Amino acid sequence: ETGVTQSPTHLIKTRGQQVTLRCSSQSGHNTVSWYQQALGQGPQFIFQYYREEENGRGNFPPRFSGLQFPNYSSELNVNALELDDSALYLCASSLGLAGGRGTQYFGPGTRLLVL
Amino acid sequence: GQQVMQIPQYQHVQEGEDFTTYCNSSTTLSNIQWYKQRPGGHPVFLIQLVKSGEVKKQKRLTFQFGEAKKNSSLHITATQTTDVGTYFCAGPFVKKLVFGQGTRLTINP
Numbered sequence: 337e338t339g340v341t342q343s344p345t346h347l348i349k350t351r352g353q354q355v356t357l358r359c360s361s362q363s364g365h366n367t368v369s370w371y372q373q374a375l376g377q378g379p380q381f382i383f384q385y386y387r388e389e390e391n392g393r394g395n396f397p398p399r400f401s402g403l404q405f406p407n408y409s410s411e412l413n414v415n416a417l418e419l420d421d422s423a424l425y426l427c428a429s430s431l432g433l434a435g436g437r438g439t440q441y442f443g444p445g446t447r448l449l450v451l
Numbered sequence: 452g453q454q455v456m457q458i459p460q461y462q463h464v465q466e467g468e469d470f471t472t473y474c475n476s477s478t479t480l481s482n483i484q485w486y487k488q489r490p491g492g493h494p495v496f497l498i499q500l501v502k503s504g505e506v507k508k509q510k511r512l513t514f515q516f517g518e519a520k521k522n523s524s525l526h527i528t529a530t531q532t533t534d535v536g537t538y539f540c541a542g543p544f545v546k547k548l549v550f551g552q553g554t555r556l557t558i559n560p
Contacts, residue, residue, distance in 0.1 A: 369548070378539050378550035379494065392546025426493060439484065440541075440548060442493045 339363060340429050340443035348449045349417050357412040357446045359427030367391075368410040369440060370402060371426040379426055385410055422450045455542050457551035465559050470527040472554035474540035481543055483516055483523040488553070489536040497525075497538075532558050 339362035349355050361368050367386045371379035381394035385404035399415040408429070414421060424447050428440035454477040464470055474483065482501045486494035498507055500516035500523060507514045513526045527534055537553040 371550075378541075378552045381547040381549065384546065394547055424493075439496050439499060440486075440494075441496065442486075445493050 340427060340441055342425075342427050342443040342446050344446055345444065346447045346449075348451065350451050351417055351419060353417050353450075354413065354415045355417060355448065357414075357425050357427075357448075358409070359411070359429075359443055360409045361427075361429030362441050365429035365431050365441070366408050367430045367432065367438070368404055368408065369428045369430070370410070370412045371428065372396075372421075373424040373426055373445070375423075382412070417450045419450050422448060424448075455540060455549050455551040457540060457554050459554055460552065461555050461557075463557045463559065464530055466532060467529050470530050470534070470556055472525050472538050472540075472556075474523045474525075474551055476521045476542050478544070479520045481520075483520075484541045484548070485514060485523075485525055486539045486541060486550075487536050488539065492536075494539060527556075530556070530558055532560055534558060 341360045343358045369384040370382040372382055373379045382396050382400055383393040383402055384391050388404045401413045404410045424445045426445045427443045430438035430440055456475045458473050482499050484499045485497040487497055488494045498514050500514055503520050504518045505516040511528045515524045523540055525538055535558050537555045539550050539553045541548050541550045
């Protein structure tokens with residue numbers, strides 16, 4: 337177990353709705369990254385938060401946004417959901433401003449289905 | 452763009468046979484990381500390679516980082532049913548970690 341927790345585990349939404357996913361990082365880790373993993377694909381980097389500020393973003397539209405709190409937990413918000421947003425959303429914590437160099441400790445993920 | 456490619460996409464072996472997956476990057480990497488994802492699970496960190504030509508072993512798993520730091524491989528000797536899953540390599544590009552599409556390993560007991 338990595339100590340990274342995510343909620344909820346599963347979620348069903350309809351197109352156009354908004355969703356908030358939550359992540360608690362491993363104790364002592366100050367960096368949180370979010371990934372989207374479509375079925376049969378590798379995780380795709382959405383963005384990373386370090387000390388409450390966004391530090392790096394992948395090729396995702398602005399309707400994907402996030403927050404990091406003083407306790408280093410994090411939220412991923414997705415507005416105006418589309419069918420293609422159906423995926424496993426993974427949160428990963430790491431230590432320091434690694435810029436991708438640090439080991440990522442993944443949570444169990446939230447499986448989102450958009451109908 | 453920044454790409455990490457893995458081959459093969461799928462591999463089915465008999466238990467006891469060896470397995471190898473290959474990873475290639477479009478650019479030189481500062482390090483390469485390997486993860487394993489069991490069916491229905493999440494990626495779990497296996498190892499990080501940093502030095503050119505580095506070879507690391509974990510029991511039956513052997514990881515190599517190429518001399519040019521653009522390719523890597525994972526070799527499993529004498530596979531066991533517990534090795535089933537998808538193996539991903541990942542490399543850092545600027546401020547993000549880019550994953551390959553993975554190699555899914557299935558094993559016939």
